[in-house]
Amino acid sequence: MKRTHNNGDLRLSNVNEHVDLIGWVSKKRNFGQLVFIDLRDRSGICQLVFDETMKESLKEVRNEYLLNVSGTVMKRQSSNPDLKTGEIEVKVESFEIINSAKTTPIIIADDTDALEDTRLQYRYLDLRRPIMQQKLIMRHQITRSMRDYLDNHGFIEIETPMLGKSTPEGARDYLVPSRVHPGSFYALPQSPQLYKQLLMISGFERYYQFARCFRDEDLRADRQTDFTQVDIETSFLTQDEIIDFTEEMLVKLMKDVKNIEVKRPFLRLTYKEAMNRFGSDKPDNRFGMELQELTDVFKNSSFQVFKKCIESNGYIKGIVVNDFAHISRKEIDKWTNLAKKNGAKGLVTLKAQNHTLTGSASKFLSEDEIQALYDTCKLKENDVLFIVSDTWNKTCNALGALRNGIASELGLKKKNEFSYLWVVDFPMFDWSEEEQRWVACHHPFTQPKEEDIPLLDTDQGSVRSNAYDIILNGYELGGGSLRIYDNKLQTKIFELLGLSDEDIQTKFGFFVDAFQYGTPPHGGLAFGLDRVAMILSESDSIRDVIAFPKNANAKCPMSKAPTPVDNKQLKELHIEIVD
Numbered sequence: 109m110k111r112t113h114n115n116g117d118l119r120l121s122n123v124n125e126h127v128d129l130i131g132w133v134s135k136k137r138n139f140g141q142l143v144f145i146d147l148r149d150r151s152g153i154c155q156l157v158f159d160e161t162m163k164e165s166l167k168e169v170r171n172e173y174l175l176n177v178s179g180t181v182m183k184r185q186s187s188n189p190d191l192k193t194g195e196i197e198v199k200v201e202s203f204e205i206i207n208s209a210k211t212t213p214i215i216i217a218d219d220t221d222a223l224e225d226t227r228l229q230y231r232y233l234d235l236r237r238p239i240m241q242q243k244l245i246m247r248h249q250i251t252r253s254m255r256d257y258l259d260n261h262g263f264i265e266i267e268t269p270m271l272g273k274s275t276p277e278g279a280r281d282y283l284v285p286s287r288v289h290p291g292s293f294y295a296l297p298q299s300p301q302l303y304k305q306l307l308m309i310s311g312f313e314r315y316y317q318f319a320r321c322f323r324d325e326d327l328r329a330d331r332q333t334d335f336t337q338v339d340i341e342t343s344f345l346t347q348d349e350i351i352d353f354t355e356e357m358l359v360k361l362m363k364d365v366k367n368i369e370v371k372r373p374f375l376r377l378t379y380k381e382a383m384n385r386f387g388s389d390k391p392d393n394r395f396g397m398e399l400q401e402l403t404d405v406f407k408n409s410s411f412q413v414f415k416k417c418i419e420s421n422g423y424i425k426g427i428v429v430n431d432f433a434h435i436s437r438k439e440i441d442k443w444t445n446l447a448k449k450n451g452a453k454g455l456v457t458l459k460a461q462n463h464t465l466t467g468s469a470s471k472f473l474s475e476d477e478i479q480a481l482y483d484t485c486k487l488k489e490n491d492v493l494f495i496v497s498d499t500w501n502k503t504c505n506a507l508g509a510l511r512n513g514i515a516s517e518l519g520l521k522k523k524n525e526f527s528y529l530w531v532v533d534f535p536m537f538d539w540s541e542e543e544q545r546w547v548a549c550h551h552p553f554t555q556p557k558e559e560d561i562p563l564l565d566t567d568q569g570s571v572r573s574n575a576y577d578i579i580l581n582g583y584e585l586g587g588g589s590l591r592i593y594d595n596k597l598q599t600k601i602f603e604l605l606g607l608s609d610e611d612i613q614t615k616f617g618f619f620v621d622a623f624q625y626g627t628p629p630h631g632g633l634a635f636g637l638d639r640v641a642m643i644l645s646e647s648d649s650i651r652d653v654i655a656f657p658k659n660a661n662a663k664c665p666m667s668k669a670p671t672p673v674d675n676k677q678l679k680e681l682h683i684e685i686v687d
Contacts, residue, residue: 109176109206116152118193122181127198129154130206132236133173134216136166147175150241155184155197162200172209172216172236178202224651229665231656243653246365247641251318253364254338254635257357263314263340268303270296270320275615280324282333290682296322299634301551302619304341305591308630309622313343318637327660330583330639330650334658338586338640341632347574347590350631351376351530354578358528365644368526375529379572382531383500387427387508389534392582394527395520397511399504400426402495405480411472413454417497424497426456427507428485429514432492433459446513447496452506456495460487469495512582521581523646529579533557536571537604545606550575552601555590555631561597568604576633585640588633595623 110128118127131147131154141160146153156177158166169175179200188194213230214222218239227234234240255265274281274295281295297303300319307315317339327333342350355372362370375393382391385398402424406414414424435443440457447455458467458481465478473481485493496506515521536556537546546568548554556564560571574590592598598620602612612620641653651657658664678685 109204110178111176114151115147115149115154116192118154118181118196118198120183120195123183123196125181126178127181128176128178129156129198130176131174132209132216133169133171133175136169136171138163145169145175147177148236148238150245152192152238154193155188155191156200157182157197158200158203162203168208169205170209170211172212174206174209176204176206225659225665228651228657228659231666235655240652243641243645243647244655246645247637247653249365250361250641250644251338251637253361254357255318256364257360258316258340261314261353263316264312265317266307266312266315267317268297268300268307268319272297272303273615273618275302282322282324285681285683287681298323299337300339301553302616304339304632305553305630306619306622308341308343308591309625309627311343311628313628314341315632316340319634327658327662330642332638332650332654332657333662335650335654336637338635338637339632340588340634341630343628343630345631347532347576347631350588350590350633351576354633355528358578362526366526370526370528374578375527377529377531378533379531379535380533383504383508387425387504387506387511388582389531390577390579390582390584391508391529391531392512392515392521392527393529394522394525394581395515397427397429397515397520399507399511400428400485402426402481402484405477405484406497409472409477410474411469413456413469414497422498423500423503424495425503425507426481426485426493426495427511427514428487429492429494429518430488431490432514433461433490435492443494443510443514447494447506447510450506450509451502452496452498454496455506455510456497458493458495460489460491460493462489465493525581526643527581530576531579532576533572534575534577535569536560536573537568539569543606546604548601548605549573550587550589552605552607553589553591553598555592556597556601564600564604574631578633578635580640580643583639583643584636585643586633586635588631590629590631593623593627593629595620595627598623 109130111130112128115129115131129147131149134146134148134153137144143158143163143166145156147156177200179198181196182199184195184197212233214220214226214233216233216236218237220237271284271294274283274293279298281298284294284296286292286294299321300317304315319337319339320334321337322334355374359370359372362368379389382389387399406424407418409415417424444455456469458465458470465473465481481487481493487493494510496503535549536554538549540547550573555574557572557574563571577587578585592601638650638653642650645653647653656666
């Protein structure tokens with residue numbers, strides 16, 4: 109086999125050169141005495157021309173046959189602007205069939221009609237599609253850019269164990285039974301959190317890793333059971349310094365991968381501001397439709413829904429959708445159901461028409477309230493105002509979901525627009541109604557804000573943490589925090605989370621012990637690499653940027669994993685399957 113050039117690299121500058129090419133037959137066309145074949149490799153497609161002397165020997169050649177051809181580069185009589193090689197073609201002088209191919213069960217082209225499970229079943233064919241190869245190549249470019257930045261800023265890449273200790277916090281662990289220690293289990297890492305903090309105690313100061321992580325949780329378009337995390341940890345840096353170098357890395361990444369100039373500093377919102385303005389702790393600020401505070405407008409309302417909310421110290425908020433008054437009763441029901449699905453008891457819908465508000469709730473509003481809504485929300489003719497009244501969390505969450513859903517339907521989320529922002533000052537704790545205890549918003553090693561430490565004894569719900577998330581287009585790309593490095597404070601946080609001394613020793617004993625040997629102030633963050641690649645490649649699903657992903661049922665249609673194993677293997681692991 110000979111190869112002098114990649115198929116997609118040939119240009120007019122190569123005219124009259126003799127070339128040897130290798131690739132798969134993407135398309136074959138017969139035109140009288142001539143046969144044209146589009147030959148595809150990873151770099152692209154090149155058109156081949158075979159004259160009548162070769163027509164007979166080409167009879168058996170079909171799509172996806174693998175060919176090795178020799179010929180001369182010629183200028184095309186009519187160019188194809190859709191191809192990088194569209195101004196040239198190769199006049200073939202000889203060729204060899206390297207391998208034949210069956211008719212493929214999916215179309216090997218950017219546009220394919222195959223269902224996702226069929227694509228995943230024949231993933232090795234799906235990955236021949238140029239659009240899929242471009243996505244994985246972009247993923248490689250992302251990792252190369254990040255590594256380049258980190259390597260040039262004093263970070264050291266260190267691998268941490270894949271088989272570790274189960275410390276069930278957050279998602280369920282994937283457990284691995286030990287043959288050598290019957291009845292004991294390793295856990296696959298949900299993240300390298302404990303190890304990267306131990307590396308700071310070890311004195312490495314700047315660490316990173318492209319870490320494989322595993323979480324046994326329900327899947328969705330932007331979630332997988334096993335995924336890749338860009339893990340970063342530093343010593344002796346402040347939150348502002350960590351945010352600063354992260355922005356530098358992302359600006360470089362956007363230039364390297366997308367050739368887009370991103371301005372710094374990124375917008376920075378506190379958690380409360382993000383929720384109040386956008387109804388989300390991962391806000392998409394590519395479009396407006398921000399939440400409006402309406403509690404004061406209805407402080408003296410006779411409308412029972414709003415009156416009860418005010419009396420119970422609840423909140424009333426709304427969003428305005430411009431030029432939306434054409435929506436039907438059926439569409440209003442759809443948005444009402446979305447609000448209810450996200451915690452609201454109901455949704456008040458008001459249309460601004462003929463200088464007043466119409467809708468089923470309008471008859472309960474006074475003229476002063478209607479005028480106040482016009483003034484506060486800056487309503488214009490044919491605008492629609494959606495209102496939710498409930499607790500602060502439920503009101504924000506319901507309107508945030510509504511805002512996102514309507515924006516998607518109206519096409520306000522442009523895939524080729526990229527808007528980064530930070531959300532900071534997250535709450536330290538959430539109250540779990542199910543467990544009737546405080547749980548960590550991030551993880552139990554997150555440092556509380558120094559000025560809020562006195563509140564740990566009196567008002568845990570008001571304690572803020574030194575935690576920060578980096579957001580792109582409404583997706584959380586990554587998050588991190590400054591870590592607790594004082595042993596007494598760490599013990600206090602464990603106690604507030606309801607962990608006994610025995611729990612602490614069982615789950616984190618080795619980690620707590622390490623804190624007694626001069627732990628440096630440290631902090632870091634971690635990026636979801638798959639999610640970064642999904643957004644930058646403008647994909648609809650995280651599965652498109654993972655070579656061999658699981659489907660929505662956490663199965664691999666290609667290998668059929670997970671599958672049963674034979675009794676011999678189970679016996680070696682001291683495991684018995686019980687129905």
